[in-house]
Structures are given as C-alpha cells and as structure tokens.
Amino acid sequence: MPRASSPTRPGSRAARSTTGRWCWHARPMRTPEATRRRAATERRGRRAEWLALAALMLKGYRPLAMRVAAAGGEIDLIVRRGDTIAFVEVKARATLVEAQGAIGRVKRQRFSRAVRAWVSRNPFAAALTLRADAVFIGGRGWPVHLVDAFPIEGL
Template sequence: MTTKKNTTERRATGDHFEGAALSFLQARGLRLVRANFLCRHGEIDLVMRDGDTVVFVEVRYRRSAAFGGALGSVTAAKRRKLISAAHLWLAWHPHDARRPCRFDVLAFEGDAVEWVRGAFETSR
C-alpha cells in the first residue's frame, strides 16, 4: 500500500532527477520548451529543442540495476503512452508538428547517468 509519505517522497525524488536531467541537457545545448506536460495519455517529463528538433525526454531513476534498471523500466506500454502524449503535444502545437522529433531517455542509476538519444522510433 502506498502511503501519502511514500507518494510525497517519490514525487520529491522525481522532481530532483527531472531537475538534474534538465541541467544535464541544458549544459549540452538543449533548450527547455516545457516541463511536465500532462495530458490524458500520460506525462512527458521534458519537451526540449535540440537545434530544430523537438525532443520528448523521459527521465528514469533507479537505485540499482536490479530488476532491469532505469533503462529497462521504459517498457513497451510506457513507450506507447509517451508516443500518444507526444502526438497530442504535436496536435496542440502545430508549429512543432513540422519539425523533426525524437524520443530521448535520461536514465539515472545510482550515481551514473546515461543519455540515450533517439531511444525509440515512431511513425507520425
């Protein structure tokens, strides 16, 4: 059973790593468009620009690689939700729909960070 304290702690942890991901990506030249885009299909942690490309970023954190680790936690079901949310973003922001897009994953595992550019593909 999830308690309010556990939910609050998880949200604080998520906020911390989303902030770390934002700093990491901005240091590499990406620009923030929107954080925490929430819609009926789910949430996109960060919507960013890498030059002319719209980048939908999923931030994942795991204390260790046990149970598949941070990258392994981006399941097929999670990818479908991200793709659906991105399609909605593009419908609501038609100027972005004309730009190239990609999905990146920033995986924090213990003290390590891995940035997977173009982590998965989708057709528009």
C-alpha cells in the same frame, strides 16, 4: 434467462468490484507510511527531472516544457536544439540497469500518445525533427542521455 456476462446482475463479481472501485468509503485508506513513501518517490522523481534538464542544457538543449500531461500520458521534458525537438522520458532507479528496464511497451504507447497530442496543439513542431529520448539516472552517477531511445508510435 439473463446473460451470464451481465455486470448489472445483483451479486455478480463485476457488480461487487464496481462498488469497491467507485465508493470512497469501500476502499481502504492509505496508511501514513504509504503516503510518506509516495511523497518521497514524487520528490525523487522531480529532482531527477531537474537533474536531467540541467544535463541536457549543458549539452545545448533549450527547455520548452516540463511535466506535460496529455491524452492519458505524460512527457517529462520537452527540449529543443537546432531544428530537433526531443521528447524526454526520465527514469531514476537505484542502478542504471534498473532505470533502462523501466520503460516498457505500455509506457512507450502512453508516451507516444502524449507526444502526438502535444504536436497537434503546437503546429510549429510539424516542420521540425521529432524524436523520443531517454535520460537514465542510477545511483549517484551523472545522467545518461540516450538519443532516439525508442520510436514515437503513430507519428
């Protein structure tokens, strides 16, 4: 008698969901409206990152990298001032309250994983102070920089 949890059994829910997940022809196509919305969101995010970088540079930070993807996570900005490297998460929403609530537990875990990967590839950073900052952009106001916004897990 086959196991009830076997995903390879024909007709099982897992077998059907795998088809939808991996076959391009089985997935619904993205509508032009959804594609336009996604592109607009991407542009807003990039604009917010540049605005955040400009605000940090006015505070004396020097950019080291932007949009670093590593180990399943992404770091929006990496900046340095003195002997401190700040890994910055940028969040832009309609209001500052929404922006501040947008960094959840899973996002912090992915962010920390990406930071650990970046530090392992850049050994000069081990001798410096490392912290996770956040820049929140809400509405039309100036970006709010939160120093040491959350701990970097596993570092």
